[in-house]
Amino acid sequence: MGAYKYIGELYKKKQSDVLRFLLRVRCWEYRQLNVIHRASRPSRPDKARRLGYKAKQGYVVYRIRVRRGNRKKPVPKGATFGKPVRQGVNHLKFQRSLRATAEERVGRRCGNLRVLNSYWINQDGVYKYYE
Template sequence: MGASKYIKQTFQNEWKGSKDDNYDYSELMRKRGIEFRKEDRAVVKLEKPTNLAGARSVGYKAKQGIFVARARVRKGTGTHHRPKNKRRPKRQGQAKLSRRISTQAMAEEKVSKYFENAEALGSYKIAEDGKWHYFEVVMADRNASTIVADKNLKYLAHGHQGRAERGKTFAGGSNKITNLKNKRKIRAKKALDRRFG
């Protein structure tokens, strides 16, 4: 097995919380969560990725112009204000509402806004605790000479700004598909209502 397979296996054991004769993987995840919670910033630039196999799968390379940042996103369904107009309690729509985009896409947008000169290539989940989800986002500096010279990444330097905000990453794209499906359902329902009144 190569190194990346061992890394993947270790992280899978951490998420499962499995215990070995030699090691308790759940303790490793718990300690990492405690370290992350101590940080006072929502976005932190890292020297190297925590999960190297996960970072490489979304486009990370150990070269100038590519870096990794960790972002935290609050758990839960977010704040939903009570509607001002009248309606019956069933239709107030405060509880049991899901967010329009995933927490992973939120993390990518957060990091993208923090580093304005860079674009998000992809992200992966690294940890979670009772309050936060933690993601690592792989970023590429679109003005770096190494990125402009790279045949696979030079498109970032020419009119590909705001990838995370426009849903061009994997996490953002899946949200676009879900929202489009919902939109089609609503449109079809309205058409039936108009037809059969």
């Protein structure tokens, strides 16, 4: 088996001691960084290559964190108007995934580049991290 196969096997067992420790340390590191920042190399090279990344000029990797959880309706002091069925404020689910939101934010930040793909790299109680 090649190196990418071993890395893939490691990520299949996310509850293993090795990966739990690695993810915990990396999660702490990601929390200290900016919301969107450019990574020198992908943290999961096997996954990145499967999704189209190549280690050559013109391909860049950005790491982004997105706040987890539901979407709260932006209304003043919780005062909504209209029918009672539309008066929810807290338990609303955003129609797009957090991953799609992350891709959109990076695309807006880097207008001269195109988003090729993205994948999950980590999460904690508050954030999800994507590359």
